[in-house]
């Protein structure tokens with residue numbers, strides 16, 4: 001019989017899919033690593049598994065313990081999946097810009113969710129960082145994975161995502177492009193690919209306009225899961241050869257094109273990453289292989305990016321559905 005013992009056994013080994021329509025006119029092969037094939041629907045299943053395994057081994061997470069984490073949703077799903085299988089409880093703290101779809105998803109997995117305001121400083125007691133710290137103090141046997149400082153976050157990508165890309169491209173990958181939230185993906189994959197290629201692979205970050213990684217101050221933007229207003233220790237500041245600032249308009253326009261033209265119903269940070277990949281591909285040659293990582297599925301954004309009224313309210317499209325602002329990536 002062919003079956004897996006647990007969903008956790010299905011984390012990783014995601015496919016590379018060639019992008020053919022949105023890349024029209026560009027010389028290199030552009031391949032998307034589609035992370036919604038993970039059982040929890042996002043790249044974050046990888047770090048959740050690795051962080052929990054390590055905390056069990058170190059004794060930080062004890063039987064019957066509670067996992068408390070500030071997360072925009074995807075890390076929560078990954079943690080909730082593993083927690084369920086191993087008898088832990090979960091409390092997640094999320095900023096209020098996160099879609100209700102994502103919050104309901106976490107609750108569906110049996111987790112408790114606390115929603116906090118986005119427009120306050122990280123040190124404000126109402127911020128999602130402060131609230132999660134308080135919950136850790138209050139709950140018995142609580143453990144906070146802290147994806148922003150946990151070395152097992154980038155390590156999971158160094159050990160799995162990076163080698164998968166190298167093997168699947170038979171060592172022919174020349175550019176790796178990823179969005180940056182905690183920076184775990186770009187730092188872990190980037191380090192692995194640079195080591196194994198003796199520095200040949202170019203590592204390119206895509207970042208929302210306004211975020212600190214691309215020189216901003218942390219000004220609010222609408223794309224979820226990426227960009228920061230501080231520098232997490234999970235981000236290796238020396239890893240990226242280039243970082244492109246991408247507007248919300250470009251991120252969302254490309255996200256919608258990926259669904260309509262490539263059949264890839266993915267999240268807004270995926271459109272942002274692909275916008276970065278297309279910029280990198282414009283400067284690359286026919287022998288180059290650009291790999292772009294797509295963190296999650298578009299199902300969590302149906303009422304936002306894929307909703308014409310929401311897009312029109314923010315001025316990203318006119319009432320007739322036409323793109324109105326931003327550099328239109330044709």
Ligand code: PMP
Nearest residue numbers: 180181182183184185225269295
């Ligand atoms: N996209 C989405 C939707 C995410 O949830 C995250 C994680 N915050 C990222 C991209 C960025 O990944 P990383 O934290 O590894 O930089």
